[in-house]
Amino acid sequence: MTAELVAEPRNLCEAAKAIRKIEVLVNPLSGSVGSAAPQEADQLLSEFGVNYNITVLESGEVPAQVKAAVEATPDLVIVVAGDGTARAVANLCGPEGPLVAPLAGGTMNMLPHAIYGEVDWKQGLINALTEGEVATISGGEVDGRSFYVAAILGAPALFGYAREAVREGHLLQAVRYARNAYAKVFSNKMKYSFDGADPDKAEALALLCPLVSKKMNEQRALEAAAINPKGAADAFKLGVRTLLANIAGDWRRDPNVTTACIQSGRAWSSGSLPAILDGEPTKLHKVSEIRFRPNAFRVLAPPSAPEPVNPVTG
Numbered sequence: 001m002t003a004e005l006v007a008e009p010r011n012l013c014e015a016a017k018a019i020r021k022i023e024v025l026v027n028p029l030s031g032s033v034g035s036a037a038p039q040e041a042d043q044l045l046s047e048f049g050v051n052y053n054i055t056v057l058e059s060g061e062v063p064a065q066v067k068a069a070v071e072a073t074p075d076l077v078i079v080v081a082g083d084g085t086a087r088a089v090a091n092l093c094g095p096e097g098p099l100v101a102p103l104a105g106g107t108m109n110m111l112p113h114a115i116y117g118e119v120d121w122k123q124g125l126i127n128a129l130t131e132g133e134v135a136t137i138s139g140g141e142v143d144g145r146s147f148y149v150a151a152i153l154g155a156p157a158l159f160g161y162a163r164e165a166v167r168e169g170h171l172l173q174a175v176r177y178a179r180n181a182y183a184k185v186f187s188n189k190m191k192y193s194f195d196g197a198d199p200d201k202a203e204a205l206a207l208l209c210p211l212v213s214k215k216m217n218e219q220r221a222l223e224a225a226a227i228n229p230k231g232a233a234d235a236f237k238l239g240v241r242t243l244l245a246n247i248a249g250d251w252r253r254d255p256n257v258t259t260a261c262i263q264s265g266r267a268w269s270s271g272s273l274p275a276i277l278d279g280e281p282t283k284l285h286k287v288s289e290i291r292f293r294p295n296a297f298r299v300l301a302p303p304s305a306p307e308p309v310n311p312v313t314g
Helices: 037-048 062-071 083-093 110-116 121-131 155-167 171-184 232-243
Strands: 022-026 052-056 076-081 099-104 133-142 145-147 150-154 190-194 200-202 204-208 222-227 257-262 264-268 273-277 280-284 287-301
Touching: 022 037, 022 062, 037 052, 037 076, 037 121, 052 062, 062 083, 076 083, 083 099, 083 110, 083 145, 083 280, 083 287, 099 110, 099 121, 110 121, 110 287, 121 287, 133 150, 145 273, 190 204, 200 222, 222 287
Parallel strands: 022 052, 022 076, 076 099, 099 287
Antiparallel strands: 133 145, 133 287, 150 204, 150 273, 190 200, 190 264, 204 222, 222 257, 264 287, 273 280
């Protein structure tokens, strides 16, 4: 779908007026997007009189479609899809490439909510085009994989699989995942080192980017938290917090958590490291390098950032 450029775009902010070409990536099967999303995006963008092209993402073709959209050298890439697609677009665009508008189209929507607040993708797009400014987003990298909100490393990250099963309505599978995570919390303690310091041990590491960190949003560093539950009850509490999203409150106040500001680090264990990167469960290598990325990619977003959320517990 395409639309021609109108001489005087309506209701555009100054930053959006400088945009001459937009690529839009829509996944109707992702999260809360819906089958009508391509048509809704078409109608909404046509009202602004901008030049755009809409690509409907197809299963098995997403990496190639994302690459093609970025290689088309637009000024802005709008993403109405899941968290993984948003992260892939941000990775490809980088600090020198097109602006990115990662809108809420997934299940957790950690990056969209951190940038635009908890609004749906249509309102997020309207806010970006009418109030947006160009801003640089910093992030982190672990084991060569980027994250822009938060990462959790270690056995407690296995609770993330349980949470996803709950979201999908697979309760028995969720119970199995939770039991597996609970059993492994004390069986495979990882080691870590921050900024070249002496190694230490932890059950889990949480790495927060400045976008959401209450400590780092005025600094250029990652907030790292070493989490060490003292017993089964604390381990269970940590798992419950991971499953129940925002109910648990500020995890930094937990006596089992030690925080630090870091630029780099390393985490290692005897086996592969389970992890959650911006809400997506994955596995890392036995030894994983950590680094802060001060200039990861650029966004078009309203200047007033939402209150930092708690990405460890939701």
